[in-house]
Amino acid sequence: MWMNEDIKIVQGEAVDVMGQMADASVDLIIADPPYNLGKDYGNNHDQMGFDAYLSFTRAWLGQAHRILREDGTLYVFMGVRFVSYLYDILDRELEMHFNSWICWHYTQGLGRKKGFSPRHDDILMFTKSSRFQFHLDAVRVPQKYYRARNNMRGANPGDVWQFSHVHYCNTNRQPHPTQKPEGLMARMVLASSQKGNLVVDPFVGSGTSARVCQQLGRRCIGIEMNPSFVAACHERLSAPFAGFDSIDERMRRIPNDLNDAAVRDKYLKNHSRWFLAHHNDALAQFENDVTDKYGDSVDSVDSGNFGNFSDVKK
Ligand SMILES: C[S@@+](CC[C@H](N)C(=O)[O-])C[C@H]1O[C@@H](n2cnc3c(N)ncnc32)[C@H](O)[C@@H]1O
Incomplete structure (x- = not known):
């Protein structure tokens, strides 16, 4: 386990580790689980049978729901194959409150010859109850035009979020196959938590959410079962900070x-x-x-x- 006062990276299995956490103790959960697409995560294989993957999803979501505070928020990344099943579990089985279906448009990727080249992942945002925090001012994007009637504090960023992947030439690129952009994670953290709040990421990978929480003054517990990714998180959290590795281009507008x-x-x-x-x-x-x-x-x-x-x- 790597830890300082506020940021902990726990090596272990997500269901087991969350199983040791207290009921209703977490303000925000950001989960980027394996999508069951056969990615190589070293010591774990992202390829289960269909029903086994749904059972795994139910198991970790059940723990996530239990540890979330009544006013807490959950974001889950998911690929297209399983997103509708995920929605159903959150909505009908766990009876959580739907808030947003976010499309992460990542602009570049593999090309397909038969069919449309995939260019997005989905992120479902659900809250545990109808009472939750949402800090719109912290995530606004610049207006296109100055108009006296416009709110010059900025516009709502909407539910299509364009951030490119963290490319291999990016100085913050980590040794992890599915590293997510910090700017993308920061938007969730800023919108749905405040300083000092506790954020849990059950599949922390290269530590993107933990790094973002470290820089934004949130407490964080990241869980990861591969010890070499845990070590990479440690290095990342100790490195000097020069700015998040990705930006919504509208922020420059x-x-x-x-x-x-x-x-x-x-x-x-x-x-x-x-x-x-x-x-x-x-x-x-x-x-x-x-x-x-x-x-x-x-x-x-x-x-x-x-x-x-x-x-x-x-
Ligand atoms: C999609 S990646 C997360 C990437 C992360 N968001 C980032 O930006 O680096 C999923 C991670 O979950 C880990 N993992 C898979 N099954 C797990 C489990 N049952 N418990 C904990 N970690 C798991 C994998 O090793 C992998 O690093």
């Missing part, structure tokens, strides 16, 4: 028609704080894009701040 100098100046500073928090590496490009779009006019109305975002980067 600078609204058109920010023609009023005072509004523009305020908005641009807030943009760095709101949308590019935890993406320090995106700030330089943002400054360039702002200069391209508004450079001349901003210079003429603001003598000091434009081009200097240092006071709003933190």
